[in-house]
Amino acid sequence: MQQEKMKISSHREIASQIFELSLEGELVNEMKQPGQFVHLRISESIEPLLRRPISIAEIEHRHKRFTMIYRADGKGTRMLSHKKAGETIDVLGPLGNGFPIERKKGEKALLVGGGIGVPPLYELSKQLVKQGVEVFHVLGHETASKVFYMDEFSSLGKTYVATVDGSLGTKGFVTDVLDQEDLSFDCLYSCGPMPMLKALENKYPAIEGYISLEKRMGCGIGACFACVCHLADDPSGTKYRKVCSDGPVFKIGEVMI
Numbered sequence: 001m002q003q004e005k006m007k008i009s010s011h012r013e014i015a016s017q018i019f020e021l022s023l024e025g026e027l028v029n030e031m032k033q034p035g036q037f038v039h040l041r042i043s044e045s046i047e048p049l050l051r052r053p054i055s056i057a058e059i060e061h062r063h064k065r066f067t068m069i070y071r072a073d074g075k076g077t078r079m080l081s082h083k084k085a086g087e088t089i090d091v092l093g094p095l096g097n098g099f100p101i102e103r104k105k106g107e108k109a110l111l112v113g114g115g116i117g118v119p120p121l122y123e124l125s126k127q128l129v130k131q132g133v134e135v136f137h138v139l140g141h142e143t144a145s146k147v148f149y150m151d152e153f154s155s156l157g158k159t160y161v162a163t164v165d166g167s168l169g170t171k172g173f174v175t176d177v178l179d180q181e182d183l184s185f186d187c188l189y190s191c192g193p194m195p196m197l198k199a200l201e202n203k204y205p206a207i208e209g210y211i212s213l214e215k216r217m218g219c220g221i222g223a224c225f226a227c228v229c230h231l232a233d234d235p236s237g238t239k240y241r242k243v244c245s246d247g248p249v250f251k252i253g254e255v256m257i
């Protein structure tokens, strides 16, 4: 983990309120695992005080560059969206443990993303494809104007989209796509809202799978306990994991969601 003022190499809106932000710097050398995240200090002033956790969406070691995709929603991310190429951002990272990707050539992987849970699946998909794994993507969004990276995902493997209002792809949720398409796969990877992760856990109880949790965070490095979640097989309710330092990726069934 390093802290570095990284230079913005590009920053653009790629869908409604969805921004793609690429940064350059030495810190990229430490990025290996898809699913890890960085913690961004948005401003030099006191507001906003806390850093914002954002997933790594793509790593380009050759250019010492990485890319994030985020939704400008609350105070901090809206401020972030005004930053321009050439400016710097204070980055702490890479943080957390990402998706395990050691798989056999010829295996099939299902990648399911919801909303701002989609970005970390892009680097994951690239790394799986590089190993000879066949990937399927099922991506869920609110509406067509919020959909991003369809071409990028499609160039890696078969890609299905679901929108809640039916403006693109299947009307409904990712689970509606999964009910329609009879996909067979060896491993499941997912990131998105908790109800979506829960639905996947219920649908595929016996499959090897990994989910990435997006909890509210304070420090991002395991010191403040803001991101604690409980273990699923602990009736006493006293055992826990920290999403920032033990996760954000956990094996399906390990933690309570």
Ligand SMILES: Cc1cc2nc3c(=O)[nH]c(=O)nc-3n(C[C@H](O)[C@H](O)[C@H](O)COP(=O)(O)OP(=O)(O)OC[C@H]3O[C@@H](n4cnc5c(N)ncnc54)[C@H](O)[C@@H]3O)c2cc1C
Residues within 6 Å of the ligand: 037, 050, 051, 052, 053, 054, 055, 056, 068, 069, 070, 071, 072, 073, 074, 075, 076, 077, 078, 116, 119, 120, 213, 214, 215, 216, 217, 248
């Ligand atoms: C490991 C991880 C990876 C993430 N990856 C992405 C990503 O790739 N793209 C993306 O758009 N978003 C991602 N998020 C969610 C993102 O961190 C929040 O949406 C963002 O921090 C909200 O900040 P804000 O200034 O817009 O909102 P505000 O409401 O102003 O934020 C207030 C506080 O709440 C925290 N917070 C609010 N919502 C969330 C949330 N859903 N998760 C965690 N903290 C939250 C903020 O960090 C801040 O401390 C990720 C979260 C985690 C934990």
Ligand code: FES
Residues within 6 Å of the ligand: 216, 217, 218, 219, 220, 221, 222, 223, 224, 225, 226, 227, 228, 242, 243, 244, 245
């Ligand atoms: S955010 Fe501080 S312990 Fe996880």
